[in-house]
Amino acid sequence: MTLPSSSTSAPSTPRPPARSGGPLNPGRVWADFVVYARSYMRSPEAVFFTLLFPFILVLMFGAIFSGSTAPSSVPLYVQNQDSTNATTLAFYHALSETGLVTLHNVSASVGNMSLYMSQHSYSNGLVIPPGFGEEVWNLTKGHQSGAPVPVRIYINPFDQTSAGIVEQAVQLALTHFNQQGPPVAYALPPSAVSSQSFQPKTIDYEVPGLIGFAILMNPMFAMVNVTAEYKKEKLFKALSLTPLTKGEWLLSKILWNWAMTFLSAAILFATGVAVYGAHVIVGPLILPFLILGPLFFASLGMLIGTLSKKAETAGIIGNLFAFPMMFLSGAFIPVSVMPGWLQPYARVWPLYYVIDGIQAVSVFSNTAQALFDLALITIMAALSFVAAVLLFRWREE
Amino acid sequence: MSADAVITVEGLAKDYGHLRAVDGIDFRVLRGKVFSFLGPNGAGKTTTVEILEGLRRATSGHLSVLGLDPWKHASELHRKVGVMPQGFRFFDKVTPREAVRYYARLFGVRTDPDALLRRVLLSDKADDTYDKLSGGQKQKLGVALAMVNDPELLFLDEPTTGLDPQARRAVWELLRELKNEGRTIFLTTHYLEEAEQLADWVAILNHGRIVTEGTPTELIEKHGEGPRLVLQASPELVSLLSQQARLGLTIRDGTIQIPIHQKAVLLDALNTVARSGLPWPEINTERDTLENVFISMVGEIDESGEVRGA
Numbered sequence: 198m199t200l201p202s203s204s205t206s207a208p209s210t211p212r213p214p215a216r217s218g219g220p221l222n223p224g225r226v227w228a229d230f231v232v233y234a235r236s237y238m239r240s241p242e243a244v245f246f247t248l249l250f251p252f253i254l255v256l257m258f259g260a261i262f263s264g265s266t267a268p269s270s271v272p273l274y275v276q277n278q279d280s281t282n283a284t285t286l287a288f289y290h291a292l293s294e295t296g297l298v299t300l301h302n303v304s305a306s307v308g309n310m311s312l313y314m315s316q317h318s319y320s321n322g323l324v325i326p327p328g329f330g331e332e333v334w335n336l337t338k339g340h341q342s343g344a345p346v347p348v349r350i351y352i353n354p355f356d357q358t359s360a361g362i363v364e365q366a367v368q369l370a371l372t373h374f375n376q377q378g379p380p381v382a383y384a385l386p387p388s389a390v391s392s393q394s395f396q397p398k399t400i401d402y403e404v405p406g407l408i409g410f411a412i413l414m415n416p417m418f419a420m421v422n423v424t425a426e427y428k429k430e431k432l433f434k435a436l437s438l439t440p441l442t443k444g445e446w447l448l449s450k451i452l453w454n455w456a457m458t459f460l461s462a463a464i465l466f467a468t469g470v471a472v473y474g475a476h477v478i479v480g481p482l483i484l485p486f487l488i489l490g491p492l493f494f495a496s497l498g499m500l501i502g503t504l505s506k507k508a509e510t511a512g513i514i515g516n517l518f519a520f521p522m523m524f525l526s527g528a529f530i531p532v533s534v535m536p537g538w539l540q541p542y543a544r545v546w547p548l549y550y551v552i553d554g555i556q557a558v559s560v561f562s563n564t565a566q567a568l569f570d571l572a573l574i575t576i577m578a579a580l581s582f583v584a585a586v587l588l589f590r591w592r593e594e
Numbered sequence: 595m596s597a598d599a600v601i602t603v604e605g606l607a608k609d610y611g612h613l614r615a616v617d618g619i620d621f622r623v624l625r626g627k628v629f630s631f632l633g634p635n636g637a638g639k640t641t642t643v644e645i646l647e648g649l650r651r652a653t654s655g656h657l658s659v660l661g662l663d664p665w666k667h668a669s670e671l672h673r674k675v676g677v678m679p680q681g682f683r684f685f686d687k688v689t690p691r692e693a694v695r696y697y698a699r700l701f702g703v704r705t706d707p708d709a710l711l712r713r714v715l716l717s718d719k720a721d722d723t724y725d726k727l728s729g730g731q732k733q734k735l736g737v738a739l740a741m742v743n744d745p746e747l748l749f750l751d752e753p754t755t756g757l758d759p760q761a762r763r764a765v766w767e768l769l770r771e772l773k774n775e776g777r778t779i780f781l782t783t784h785y786l787e788e789a790e791q792l793a794d795w796v797a798i799l800n801h802g803r804i805v806t807e808g809t810p811t812e813l814i815e816k817h818g819e820g821p822r823l824v825l826q827a828s829p830e831l832v833s834l835l836s837q838q839a840r841l842g843l844t845i846r847d848g849t850i851q852i853p854i855h856q857k858a859v860l861l862d863a864l865n866t867v868a869r870s871g872l873p874w875p876e877i878n879t880e881r882d883t884l885e886n887v888f889i890s891m892v893g894e895i896d897e898s899g900e901v902r903g904a
């Protein structure tokens with residue numbers, strides 16, 4: 198072997214203080230980030246799943262839901278301020294009998310229905326004012342055909358399907374409960390349809406849902422794979438022989454997952470808005486979801502990868518967890534569109550709170566709800582992160 | 595060369611559950627020497643090396659590596675040693691050049707990737723991703739990464755396993771050079787030729803115990819049979835030579851073997867054969883190699899280090 202110069206016999210000279218900066222050295226975090234990013238970007242599957250797949254999903258689901266096959270039953274939030282009147286009760290019953298809407302009662306103490314609905318991320322509301330029953334009764338007596346009745350309906354005028362169903366249901370109920378009496382057709386007053394404060398469309402729900410999907414899938418599976426594979430290939434062993442610490446390694450992976458999530462979210466928002474005219478409120482409160490969500494799912498992925506003996510097992514456990522979650526927590530199908538009996542089960546999945554939170558911000562500007570979701574996610578992320586850090590072993594005993 | 599020990603091990607044992615993988619071993623590795631750990635599969639080589647590297651905790655025993663307790667002072671130790679783990683693997687989509695740069699950043703040293711890759715004869719593959727490298731090129735990268743921090747002590751766990759003879763020789767060449775630079779090398783192998791070629795000191799490990807140790811020459815002298823005369827055996831020759839009890843002949847694998855501690859014995863044997871007028875057989879002299887010693891102590895092993903018929 199020929200050695201060109203003496204410099205090669207001592208290939209390294211110490212660099213100024215590299216060690217000093219406490220337990221976490223930004224230089225090493227960055228070095229690891231760069232190498233990981235490079236190898237990630239060079240594997241086509243990874244790039245496909247991170248960047249192209251969300252794009253395809255939003256196109257696909259946007260197409261499905263903008264064709265708007267109507268949900269079978271629309272949830273309708275009813276505030277009955279005339280609940281003691283027999284006619285009103287008959288109307289209420291008839292409304293529920295139509296089968297078009299599922300009724301949820303709103304307390305009479307709620308003053309501003311519009312605000313209330315936006316705070317709870319509800320789409321369709323109905324206010325039955327005091328004296329409603331009596332008025333309808335009088336109208337019936339007077340045989341005033343085509344006279345308007347004084348209900349107030351809150352619906353989304355842009356979501357024609359949902360709006361149509363609610364109007365149809367109310368109209369049907371008015372006619373139906375009157376079937377025993379003289380034939381009278383009622384009309385809704387021109388002011389009945391309100392467009393106040395929010396106009397969500399399905400695609401508006403879909404965009405946060407798919408962002409939730411990206412927050413779940415990329416970080417979780419990236420970490421499941423990385424932990425299981427590094428363990429199998431003894432890469433952790435190799436890395437533990439360098440000054441890189443477990444914490445630095447973890448931080449670099451999480452930084453990368455944040456970068457990927459932000460990118461996916463941006464692609465999803467942009468595609469939803471550009472292609473389907475999604476209405477998205479990009480509030481600053483979305484940011485903590487994009488930070489804590491990936492942190493939570495990355496930690497979870499690491500836990501799965503660390504605790505599974507084999508890489509294959511880790512993959513299976515990851516899928517067992519991810520698949521029901523992405524279908525049940527509103528990533529693809531908005532929870533409000535799911536059958537009523539299924540909806541409570543959505544709340545079991547951590548992802549639900551990520552998606553619900555982003556929807557609260559981006560669809561309804563509902564800060565209170567978003568903060569509630571955020572609080573839950575913060576707790577979950579903190580717990581899983583700490584567990585992952587504690588259980589993850591850089592070297593064996 | 596001063597005789598200060600870089601590694602001192604006393605009564606080292608390691609249990610994996612009920613399995614005693616290393617069973618109370620003692621040895622010292624002197625500065626600037628190549629210390630070779632020789633043993634079949636499952637002998638406990640990797641376990642020992644990983645304990646010395648601070649990757650595993652010893653069950654019992656006293657050890658010092660460069661004056662440090664490897665488990666307690668792992669991170670300090672890792673700055674001073676270079677390691678090529680058994681079955682070295684790296685990130686699939688990273689090139690050797692990037693890998694060296696990455697390690698240099700982690701160690702906080704300035705290293706010229708080109709110079710280092712040239713040393714391990716990997717310059718031409720500097721920009722191919724790891725998954726495109728051949729087995730030998732991958733191992734060379736492993737050696738290169740072990741050298742990034744300019745270590746005074748190198749641990750190489752089976753650095754040439756799976757390499758073709760040519761690549762193996764290239765790695766040996768490199769190891770010789772590293773030794774000439776004054777580095778201490780702890781070399782694990784089950785290639786006897788490798789140990790014979792490179793090692794200043796050999797310890798043969800079997801079932802977690804050191805069965806013997808010494809310089810290769812010492813081991814051959816101590817455990818081998820020494821020089822002997824070997825003749826193609828024919829019944830006539832056997833009966834002829836057997837009459838001369840002082841020749842102390844043995845018959846093995848169709849040959850007659852006569853130990854030749856003294857010239858007189860050799861001449862006696864040859865004269866007897868010449869005078870008999872029997873057909874002149876093929877005559878050789880032989881002496882044991884490390885391989886014979888190893889086989890006699892451990893058994894015969896195959897290419898992958900498995901003991902045959904075990």
Ligand SMILES: Nc1ncnc2c1ncn2[C@@H]1O[C@H](COP(=O)(O)OP(=O)(O)OP(=O)(O)O)[C@@H](O)[C@H]1O
Pocket residue numbers: 610613615633634635636637638639640641642680784899
């Ligand atoms: N992590 C582990 N857990 C349990 N047993 C182990 C572990 N690592 C090694 N062993 C066992 O300890 C014994 C020694 O293994 P070790 O890897 O040290 O052998 P080795 O000499 O390096 O063998 P090889 O030549 O195959 O590399 C073997 O019986 C092995 O099965």
Ligand SMILES: [Mg+2]
Pocket residue numbers: 639640641680751
């Ligand atoms: Mg081994």
